[in-house]
Amino acid sequence: MKKVAVVGYGNTKFTKDELPIESLLLESTKQVFDTTKNLSQDLIDGVIVSTNDNSKYLGAILSELSGIKPKISHTVEHLCSSGSSAVISGFSYIASGLADTVLVTGADKIGNPGQILEWDKSRGEYNHPIYWASMFTKAHKRQFSTTDEELAIVSAKNHKQAMDNPNAYSHKPYTISEIMNSKNVTEDLRILDCSYSCSGSSSILLTSEENTKRFTDEPIWISGIGQKTNSASFTKNELTTLSSTVTAANNAYKMAKITPQEIDIAEIHDAFSVCELMAVEDLSLTEKNTGATYVRNLFNTEDRKINPRGGLIGAGHPLGATGIAQIVEITQQLQNKAKNRQVSNAKKGLTHNMSAAATSSTVLVLES
Amino acid sequence: MKKVAVVGYGNTKFTKDELPIESLLLESTKQVFDTTKNLSQDLIDGVIVSTNDNSKYLGAILSELSGIKPKISHTVEHLCSSGSSAVISGFSYIASGLADTVLVTGADKIGNPGQILEWDKSRGEYNHPIYWASMFTKAHKRQFSTTDEELAIVSAKNHKQAMDNPNAYSHKPYTISEIMNSKNVTEDLRILDCSYSCSGSSSILLTSEENTKRFTDEPIWISGIGQKTNSASFTKNELTTLSSTVTAANNAYKMAKITPQEIDIAEIHDAFSVCELMAVEDLSLTEKNTGATYVRNLFNTEDRKINPRGGLIGAGHPLGATGIAQIVEITQQLQNKAKNRQVSNAKKGLTHNMSAAATSSTVLVLES
Numbered sequence: 001m002k003k004v005a006v007v008g009y010g011n012t013k014f015t016k017d018e019l020p021i022e023s024l025l026l027e028s029t030k031q032v033f034d035t036t037k038n039l040s041q042d043l044i045d046g047v048i049v050s051t052n053d054n055s056k057y058l059g060a061i062l063s064e065l066s067g068i069k070p071k072i073s074h075t076v077e078h079l080c081s082s083g084s085s086a087v088i089s090g091f092s093y094i095a096s097g098l099a100d101t102v103l104v105t106g107a108d109k110i111g112n113p114g115q116i117l118e119w120d121k122s123r124g125e126y127n128h129p130i131y132w133a134s135m136f137t138k139a140h141k142r143q144f145s146t147t148d149e150e151l152a153i154v155s156a157k158n159h160k161q162a163m164d165n166p167n168a169y170s171h172k173p174y175t176i177s178e179i180m181n182s183k184n185v186t187e188d189l190r191i192l193d194c195s196y197s198c199s200g201s202s203s204i205l206l207t208s209e210e211n212t213k214r215f216t217d218e219p220i221w222i223s224g225i226g227q228k229t230n231s232a233s234f235t236k237n238e239l240t241t242l243s244s245t246v247t248a249a250n251n252a253y254k255m256a257k258i259t260p261q262e263i264d265i266a267e268i269h270d271a272f273s274v275c276e277l278m279a280v281e282d283l284s285l286t287e288k289n290t291g292a293t294y295v296r297n298l299f300n301t302e303d304r305k306i307n308p309r310g311g312l313i314g315a316g317h318p319l320g321a322t323g324i325a326q327i328v329e330i331t332q333q334l335q336n337k338a339k340n341r342q343v344s345n346a347k348k349g350l351t352h353n354m355s356a357a358a359t360s361s362t363v364l365v366l367e368s
Numbered sequence: 369m370k371k372v373a374v375v376g377y378g379n380t381k382f383t384k385d386e387l388p389i390e391s392l393l394l395e396s397t398k399q400v401f402d403t404t405k406n407l408s409q410d411l412i413d414g415v416i417v418s419t420n421d422n423s424k425y426l427g428a429i430l431s432e433l434s435g436i437k438p439k440i441s442h443t444v445e446h447l448c449s450s451g452s453s454a455v456i457s458g459f460s461y462i463a464s465g466l467a468d469t470v471l472v473t474g475a476d477k478i479g480n481p482g483q484i485l486e487w488d489k490s491r492g493e494y495n496h497p498i499y500w501a502s503m504f505t506k507a508h509k510r511q512f513s514t515t516d517e518e519l520a521i522v523s524a525k526n527h528k529q530a531m532d533n534p535n536a537y538s539h540k541p542y543t544i545s546e547i548m549n550s551k552n553v554t555e556d557l558r559i560l561d562c563s564y565s566c567s568g569s570s571s572i573l574l575t576s577e578e579n580t581k582r583f584t585d586e587p588i589w590i591s592g593i594g595q596k597t598n599s600a601s602f603t604k605n606e607l608t609t610l611s612s613t614v615t616a617a618n619n620a621y622k623m624a625k626i627t628p629q630e631i632d633i634a635e636i637h638d639a640f641s642v643c644e645l646m647a648v649e650d651l652s653l654t655e656k657n658t659g660a661t662y663v664r665n666l667f668n669t670e671d672r673k674i675n676p677r678g679g680l681i682g683a684g685h686p687l688g689a690t691g692i693a694q695i696v697e698i699t700q701q702l703q704n705k706a707k708n709r710q711v712s713n714a715k716k717g718l719t720h721n722m723s724a725a726a727t728s729s730t731v732l733v734l735e736s
Contacts, residue, residue, distance in 0.1 A: 001466075002464075022487070047597070052424055054422045055487065056420055056445060056447055056485065056486070057445075057447045057487065057600055057723065057724060059446060060446070060600035060723070060728055061487055061600040063597050064599040064600045064601060069596070069597060070596075071594075071595040071596055072453075072456070072595050073446065073453075073595075073597040074446035074454075075444070075445040075446065076442050076443070076444060077424060077425075077442060077443040077445065078425065078427060078428070078441065078442035078443065079424055079425045079428075085440075085441075085442040086442075088440070088466070089442075089457055089461075091464070091466075092460040092461045092464040092466050093457075093460045095460075095464035096370075096460040096464035097369045097463070098369075098459075098460050098463070098593065113424060114424050117424065117425055118424070119423065119425065225466065226439075227440050228437070228438075228439055229427065229428050229431050229438050229439070229440075229441040230437055231431070231432040232428035232429040232432045233432060251439070355428070356428070359428060
């Protein structure tokens with residue numbers, strides 16, 4: 001398999017503004033051109049868009065707006081993890097030899113579909129993510145004696161870390177007490193435990209090993225890929241483990257030939273506070289039933305290892321962009337360009353994304 | 369690059385029935401299981417859906433409905449050529465080594481979006497395909513003295529060929545005179561020159577070379593791939609050549625190391641009669657300005673080389689399914705299993721798909 005690297009990136013601010021999807025896509029794409037050495041339109045032979053927007057033909061529209069005439073263009077959708085799925089498609093086009101250089105751009109705008117799975121509604125199932133998040137939270141409390149304070153620490157940490165992310169949706173710090181006393185949206189979920197759907201776009205440029213030098217002296221390699229879809233339906237007999245994440249992580253570590261202990265920094269899908277506690281365990285970054293202690297320790301020592309850009313809770317969650325924004329952050333960290341967010345000496349990073357109560361998950365390992 | 373083969377397929381009838389998108393996807397998928405030797409759910413590690421439907425997470429939904437727990441699942445959209453784009457993604461996952469066996473299932477239901485590009489509307493452009501088709505037709509008549517009879521022959525041939533396709537939308541033969549006298553939808557376009565949006569689904573199963581024997585004794589290899597996106601907007605200064613098709617075809621022939629003269633059978637995107645006349649030229653199956661004569665000769669000799677299943681005009685055009693249905697037909701032809709539609713001694717086949725006035729095109733070469 002050919003090696004594939006991230007060699008450029010762009011990000012818009014994540015906001016509540018109702019911007020046209022085309023403008024969002026174009027803005028982060030323009031940043032890729034503005035910041036990537038020697039990049040010109042004719043060097044890009046694939047344009048893959050990830051979004052939950054209902055607009056069609058956005059791969060061709062973004063190509064036209066940005067002056068690219070690629071071979072490959074299309075849109076990828078897979079709910080919350082659309083961006084990660086699109087990146088792996090870009091990887092596979094290059095790894096197979098069908099393309100040399102692929103732009104992957106994700107975007108969603110506030111109010112877009114994708115947050116609610118209409119299929120659930122058609123079957124009489126609870127259709128808003130707060131329902132599965134509430135069940136996860138209640139089950140986690142029961143099984144591991146997790147406290148409201150431990151849940152609030154996730155949100156406090158990620159809101160605090162988002163303060164140093166100029167593109168984050170939230171730029172307000174919250175105390176643990178403020179989070180614990182924020183409005184209850186269900187019996188077990190406070191409003192400040194939830195990520196926000198918002199408008200935003202993120203892009204990365206992927207290329208093959210032989211092309212990296214043209215664009216950067218600091219390529220970041222995608223060395224591990226793991227994906228798993230268990231179902232589309234939330235399974236109520238498994239409420240304290242993200243089993244698709246376990247499978248995806250194991251496959252990603254295996255492909256990268258590393259152990260979880262070697263991960264220096266991770267972007268994790270914290271759609272709700274409880275998700276981060278579960279994910280750090282299911283990614284084997286800490287042992288089962290130690291997630292809350294692990295995150296509390298990071299918070300107390302101001303260690304930004306998990307969700308340095310603020311996670312979905314702090315940075316916001318424009319669905320199609322999220323998986324790509326995670327990769328942009330890890331790329332900046334591994335290039336030692338993350339400014340106030342920088343984790344020292346980060347060499348190996350991970351991104352974790354999931355959709356619909358972790359019925360599917362994607363894990364990527366990146367290395368400098 | 370690893371070799372990739374088509375080793376299974378399924379098709380629903382193409383109808384005007386308003387069926388749920390999930391049911392359509394499941395029906396053609398079920399056929400793949402019913403007709404592919406030794407296929408079980410655990411052998412499939414990728415499920416890619418192609419559609420213009422606004423439903424989300426269909427890759428996971430189809431996986432759950434069909435009992436598959438794949439690594440990879442997502443939806444691909446690229447208007448009319450969504451199906452072809454999804455197949456090439458499936459190819460790239462296998463060719464790169466990220467997957468062994470991928471199910472690619474496309475579907476759309478009557479009335480789905482995708483036929484009209486809303487982006488055109490937002491810019492004040494004519495937004496229905498009949499407008500570009502009318503301009504193509506008028507320009508073709510002017511430049512090549514193409515007659516209404518020559519255009520009608522395309523439709524007569526494809527409606528006739530669809531009579532032997534049990535899944536076709538149309539099962540009614542039309543005389544050239546009936547077509548020429550059918551209702552004018554614009555000055556240059558008769559209703560019987562148009563393909564119909566309809567409900568339908570098609571699936572193929574792709575696998576790597578080492579796995580083919582498990583599933584079939586007659587693998588059909590995807591030996592050539594060509595794709596090109598020139599823009600999203602219809603370009604009025606190029607009305608008699610499908611230039612994205614020219615580029616895609618040349619790349620596909622080059623990858624397959626064959627000449628156009630070696631093609632025995634072709635599935636061509638005849639959304640409107642004029643498209644087939646242009647495509648047979650731009651795919652280099654005949655010389656420029658000889659398309660009408662070429663098609664007339666096929667019609668007169670009852671040669672089914674072009675659009676044996678009836679093309680989009682006869683078989684119908686459920687957008688997300690079309691590119692896959694084309695591959696199913698070529699696979700059956702190259703396996704000598706096309707029954708009444710069989711072209712004798714077909715060894716090398718081609719599929720041609722395009723979107724939005726051929727602003728993008730995809731060409732695949734298949735070989736037995």
